[in-house]
Amino acid sequence: MFGRIDHIGVAVTDLDAAVALYEQTFGMPVAHRETVESFGVEAVLLDVGESHVELLRPVSDDSAIARFLERNGPGLHHVAYATDDIEAALERCRAAGLRLIDERPRRGIRNSRVAFLHPKAVGGVLTELVQPAAH
Numbered sequence: 001m002f003g004r005i006d007h008i009g010v011a012v013t014d015l016d017a018a019v020a021l022y023e024q025t026f027g028m029p030v031a032h033r034e035t036v037e038s039f040g041v042e043a044v045l046l047d048v049g050e051s052h053v054e055l056l057r058p059v060s061d062d063s064a065i066a067r068f069l070e071r072n073g074p075g076l077h078h079v080a081y082a083t084d085d086i087e088a089a090l091e092r093c094r095a096a097g098l099r100l101i102d103e104r105p106r107r108g109i110r111n112s113r114v115a116f117l118h119p120k121a122v123g124g125v126l127t128e129l130v131q132p133a134a135h
């Protein structure tokens with residue numbers, strides 16, 4: 001069902017400072033930077049092995065990241081698992097009775113297809129299923 005951890009999502013207040021830390025101090029190359037209006041975020045993906053760190057800052061007050069920062073401050077936000085069949089993965093979660101945030105996949109960063117499971121369904125861990133776009 002999941003081939004690898006695609007990324008860990010980290011909520012930040014100062015995106016450029018966070019990018020500098022991960023890129024210059026941790027040596028992670030920046031792979032992609034994009035504002036994804038539908039999620040109300042600006043996101044930067046940095047490569048670490050076969051996975052990424054996804055740094056996220058809110059670009060709208062009503063985004064999930066803005067609410068998270070307001071409530072918790074910056075920090076670890078979610079984990080994303082890569083799947084090559086997000087519909088089948090979602091169906092398996094639905095059949096297992098897990099609370100889904102997204103009933104159907106949505107467009108994520110880099111034209112990926114993503115769907116979130118509620119953290120309460122996964123022991124307090126906000127969990128994202130991601131089917132990366134072929135690129």
Ligand SMILES: CC[C@H](C(=O)O)C(=O)SCCNC(=O)CCNC(=O)[C@H](O)C(C)(C)COP(=O)(O)OP(=O)(O)OC[C@H]1O[C@@H](n2cnc3c(N)ncnc32)[C@H](O)[C@@H]1OP(=O)(O)O
Nearest residue numbers: 009036039043064065077101108109114116119124125126
């Ligand atoms: C560009 C897309 C990119 C990609 O990879 O392609 C992204 O990853 S975008 C990432 C940002 N977008 C999302 O996370 C979308 C899914 N998230 C949501 O829909 C909400 O954040 C939700 C439903 C998880 C929580 O929203 P809500 O308004 O209900 O916030 P509350 O503060 O009331 O929280 C309710 C309850 O959930 C707990 N919670 C909230 N966020 C997290 C979290 N990140 N990890 C673990 N738990 C979380 C919160 O503590 C509350 O628990 P309670 O016990 O009731 O206090």
Ligand SMILES: [Co+2]
Nearest residue numbers: 009054080128
């Ligand atoms: Co993500």
